[in-house]
Amino acid sequence: MTLPVHLRHDETFVLNLGPQHPATHGVLRVKLTMDGEYIVKAEPVLGYIHRMHEKLAEAGTYPQFMPNTARMDYLHALAFNHGYALAVEKAAGIEVPERAEYIRVITVELNRIASHLLWWAAFLLDLGGFTPLLYAFDDREQIIDLLERVTGSRLTYCYMRFGGVYNDIDDEFITGTRDFITRLRSRMPRMYHDLVTHNIILIKRIKDIGFISEEQCRRYGATGPVARGSGINYDVRKNEPYSVYQEFDFDVPVYSECDSMARYMVRMDEIEQSLRIIEQALDKLPDGPVMAKKVPKILKPGLGYHYSAVETARGSLGHMLVCNGDKNPYKLKLRSPTFSNLSLYGEVAEGMLLADALAFMGSLDLVIPEIDR
């Protein structure tokens, strides 16, 4: 909100938002210095769910860290799987069969849709609309069932292997996915857009609220839908194509309004783009093995730095892997998207009303375990 508010810094109180608060969706704590309902200063306090994932990577062998990746961003776990697999494959020089890469893309995109649906549900919950949550979960459940068939788990996947994937997809998965695409496309206009996106209360709540300028995005390193909602056309899948993304025809939705509504629209459009990618991948799906031959049981990549970047539902994720020829990594550094996106919060939330600030926080799509790692 761009109201000219004259905040009096001498009559403030501190409101402790979190670490247990319904709107933070996890153990994030924000120290809010408030003047009435206006926020004078917002200070996110991190670390409540820090589990030393990066240190744990050094303690175990390369494959042992794979399950940990899913515990960070549990909503788009497959992208984290993918990013780590790409980094290690780069380090060890493993060639991945084409079919495996296609399957990776299909599952990652399905997971991305599930993540966006859950974000949508949680965001509406932040705004006080409870019913959309159940509708979104209905669709998300279909995706989870599909992924459970091939990966064996429902939320924290450990599906990718160095050199391929754990399981081949079968015909039932393919028909199920095609059915899901038709189902979601038919439900999208009515249940998502008519009921929610065009709702006047929602539009008034999130339009022109939470203005993040392009300059701020660049300064804080914001990526993903947050940056694309501020008019920055940056998507790792397009700008630095990895895996087999260059084979597919899809658009990167970019909105330049810079407000919460723009971020909302970016994510809603991305669901459609992900459906397009999945459709094309299913059409082009080549035959062949899903696992590279002759992947050594114990990986010992030689001395060197290796970086892989992937686009998760929340932005670009980087894995920086330092190898020294040992059977466990010398160092693994993660660049997680939500950490940068959250860093914006204090600056942007200043001068906002409490309710707007929480709606704005919802529009950032925070996943706390990924921030704290």
Add this chain to the structure above:
Amino acid sequence: MDTSIWRPILYLIGIMVFAGLNAAYLGWCERKGAGRIQRRTGPMEAGYEGLLQPLADGIKLLTKQLLVPSGADGILFRVAPVLAMIPAITSLVVIPFSENIQARAMELSVLLLFAIASIAMMAVLLGGWASGNKYSVISAARAVSQNLAYEIPMLLTVICIVMISGSMNLRDIAMDQQGGFWHWNIFRLDNFHFLYMWVAFIIFFICSIAETNRAPFDMAEAESELVAGFMTEYSSMGFGLFMMGEYLNIVVGACLTTTLFLGGWDCPFGMFPGVWWFIIKIYILIFTFIWIRWTYPRTQIYKLLNLSWKILIPFSLVNVLLTAFFIKVF
């Protein structure tokens, strides 16, 4: 009118039963309604279709400990939930359920009702303030500004009705609307009031949603912002009384809307007027309350106040002027 001692006792029992059953079973209706809207079943375990759920909830709430936080004002903290219940039950005294079913046909029943309704807001204010919780204090402040903003357009629309009926007695207002839906204040085809009375009805309905702190105007208990607002620190029956008070306020709001705009106990087609029509009308209105709550997201507090001060109050003022004009001219 019969003046025996049995009349007040009978009405006391009747109103308590009506209030108790509504407070308990509207919770069940709300959960079932929400369930159906969200494509699930709602409570199913306790009894057939979960019909014993209110009983189970009641036992659970009664057996829990009533915690008073150390920073709280003990007396006010305990008084507030009672204050939430009392006005709602008291209001039912003057509601005319049918031509013959009314505890007290007071001449100034409209005035009494609104005077009592303002006390309900005191309960939220005291409960929030006495809790000593920052979220609760914010919630209490919101509740006061919201109630203040919405009582004005509400009373202005009631003034239109009072001018049309020429009485502040709810029974007279309802009697004035007998004989089919074209006599109801919302349509009123026998004079020119139908031109704008539907606007008054919409204003009144929006205000009664806001007055009862229901979504999309549930600023005071906005659970994703203020945790549970003024109810955050309440446990056990303290919380239970607030919930029951909320449902009773909805019932009173629906009764008032029915009496003022929808002809009270009158049948739309002029046949078999009686208490059943009144009951049908209030439950349709209550269903609308539930329906709205589970469809829309919450508004923002300053947008809520803007709606009242910038749209509802000017419109209701114009309504008052039009009513006066048409009464004077025709």
